[in-house]
Amino acid sequence: MTVSYVIRASRPLGGPSVDIVISDGLIAAMGSSVDVPVGARVIDAQDCIALPGLVDLHTHLREPGREDAETVLSGSQAAAAGGYTAVFAMANTNPVADTAGTVEQVWRLGQQAGLVDVQPVGAVTMGLAGTQLAELGAMADSAANVRMFSDDGKCVHDAVLMRRALEYVKAFDGVIAQHAQEPRLTEDAQMNESALSGILGLRGWPAVAEEAIIARDVLLADHVGSRLHVCHVSTAGSVEIIRWAKSRGIDVTAEVTPHHLLLTEELVRSYDPIYKVNPPLRSERDVHALREALADGTIDVVATDHAPHPAEDKDCEWAEAAMGMVGLETAVGVVAEAMVSTGLLDWAGVAQRMSVTPAVIGRLDGQGRSLAVGEPANITLINTSRPYLVEPRALRSASRNTPFAGRSLPVSVWTTFYKGALTLDEGVLVGQAHNEGSAV
C-alpha cells in the first residue's frame, strides 16, 4: 500500500495557499482544509511555494566513464535535492551515448536509482566527432525513447551535417540541441574575449563564435522546417538573434544556465578555475540581456549544465583546469536571486521555465504538468523563509565544483515528490528507501 501525503497550506506557483493530497502517485485532491486520508502523513508547508517538479534539459551525469566525478545515482540524488524530478543526461560520456545500447544503459541506471526520470540525450554524431551521424532513429526507437540529440561539449560545426541532423530527426519529432561554438574562433580559448582577457593574458572566447553558429543554425532550421534548441546561451548578441528568429516564426528554443544569470567574467581575475566554464562567464551587460530574455520568453528555459569535476581538475592552474560547474542543487536558489528577487519573474514564470517548457521541448511525458487533481505527483516545495547557504561539502553531487560556495541564496529546496514518493524530505534526502522500493 502506498503512503499518502497531505501538503498543508503551500502556495502553488506562489498563489493562494491550498492543501494538496497525494495518493497512488497522483494528486488526489486540492483545496482548502481537505480531509486527511487514513494513515496519511501531513507536511506543514505554509512557508513553501509549490512548483511542478523541476525538469533539467542539460545535465552531465558522467556515467559511464567518469564515475569518479558523478554517477547516475549521485547525480539523481543531487537532482532530487535541487527539486528536480527529471533530468536530461548529456551524451558526452565514455563511451559516448551514440547507440541504442548506451542510452538504454543510462536510462536503466536512472530507473534503478529511482529518484528522478533520467532521460538520455543521444549524440548527434558518432563519438561526438562531428563527421558521421549517430543512429538517431535507433536511439529514438529504444527503451530510452530519445527525442533530444546533442553533441554538447562540441559544436556540430559542419553545416551540411547540421542540416542533415535537423532534417533527419523530423521523422520522430526530435530536436537538435546545439552547443554553439565555432571551433576555429575558440581554439584554446580560456575566457570571454574582452578588455579583461587582454589584461589577464588569457586566450579570448569571442561572443561572435557563439552568435555566428546560432545565426547559421536558425537559418538552417528555417530552411528545413525543423526544431532547433540552443544550449546555454551566454551573450546579448545571441539573444538578439534568437529574438529575431522567433519573430520570423522559426521553431527555435533556447536555454540559459543559472550561473550565466548571476556571475560575470570579473570573477576570472582570481584565476581560480572554479569559475572556468564553457561557455565562459560574460560581461554584466550580457547577464542583464539574458535575464531580460528569460523574462520575456526569448529564452525559454533555465537548464543547469550541471558539470561535475573531481577536485584535482579544478585545484590547479587555470589553463590546466576542466570547464564546468555543478548546478543542480543551486539552480532554484540562483534563479530566485537573479529573477524573482529582482521582480523579473514570478513563481508561475519560474515553473514555466524550469518545469513545463523543458518537458515540452524534450517531449517528456508525465513531467512539467500542472498542479491539478489527477496529474502525476511530481512536486517541489520551495521554502521562501529559509535561505540556502551554499557549502560545497554539503552537496549531494559526487563533485563539489560550485562557484556559489559561501553564498546565501534566498530560498531553499525543502521537499521533492517524484511520482508521489518523497525523494527530499524537509531538506533530507530519501535516497535509499526509495531505491529499495523501486527495485520491487
Place this chain on the structure above:
Amino acid sequence: MNRHLLSASDLDRDDALLVLDTAAELAALTDRAVKKLPTLRGRTVVNLFYEDSTRTRISFEAAAKRLSADVINFSAKGSSVSKGESLKDTALTLEAMGADAVVIRHPASGAPDRLAHSGWIGGSVVNAGDGTHEHPTQALLDAFTMRQHLAGGKGDLAGRKVTIVGDVLHSRVARSNVLLLSTLGAHVTLVAPPTLLPVGIETWPCEFSFDLDSHLSSTDAVMMLRVQRERMNAAFFPSAREYSRRYGLDVRRMNALPEHAIVMHPGPMNRGMEIAADVADSDRSVIVEQVTNGVNVRMAVLYLLLAGAQLGESEGSDRTAEVVAP
C-alpha cells in the same frame, strides 16, 4: 610592498621607486671585486621553472646568490613534473622544504597567482613570467635601464616617451611594461599590426598605433618585442618579410630616432626579423645593459620581499648601511 610580486600593478609609484633605488644601491655595491652580500644568508629561494628560460633563471639565480641566499633550481624537465605531478603537489613539496621565496616561470597565465593565493605555500611568490600575462621584473629592469639613460638614474620617468613594438597580444613583457611605465609617468605607445593588439587595448593606460614610422621622431626609448615566426602560420601577418618591412627596426628607422633615444629588446632576439643586426649591435642599443640591470633589479626585489621590513622603514643613505649589515 606586498608579500608577492605577481603583476607590475602590485607596485605603486613609491614601491616602484623603492625597487629602482634599491637596485641602484645594490649595483654600486656589486661593482666591487667581491660581489657577495650576506643579506639573505640562511634564506631559501626556489627557482621553479616550467618553461625553458636560461636567461631569466640565471639572472634570478645570480641575484639570490649575490645576496647569499640558498638557491634551489627546479625545472619541469626531468623532474617530478614530467611524471605528471601537479603544481599543487610541487608547491606543497617546496613548502615542506622551507622555501622562503618561490620564483616561478610558467606557461599558464595566472599560475603565480594560484601559487600565491591557494594556501599551498607560505613564502613570497615572484612572477618570473606567466603565459601571456606578465613579467614584472622584466619591466623593472627596463624601467631601470631607461632611468639610467633618460632620467639621470634618479626619480621617475615623467614625460618620457616609450614606444613598444611588436607582438603585444602574446607579450607578457608589454603588459608589465605598460603598467609599470605608466605608474612611473612615462607615455607609452604600443605599435603593432592590428592582429597583434589585444581586444580592449583602448582601455589600457597607453596609446596604440599601427604605424611605426610616425612615432620614431618623438621617441625616447624604443623597445622591440620578439615576434615568433610561427605567428605567421596563424595568419597574424602574411610573412616574416612583410612584418619586418612594416614593423622591424632597421638602420633607416633607427636614424629617424632622436639623438638621445635608446634601443631595447627583452631578448632573445630574432635578428633580421624585428630588429636588424646592425641596430642590435649599434651604440644606441642597450640590450646587453638590460641583462646586467636584470640581476640588480632582481636582487632588489628578493631583498625587499624577504628582508624588506627593515629597509622600508629607513630613509635615504641609511638604506645602504642596512643592506650591508643584515
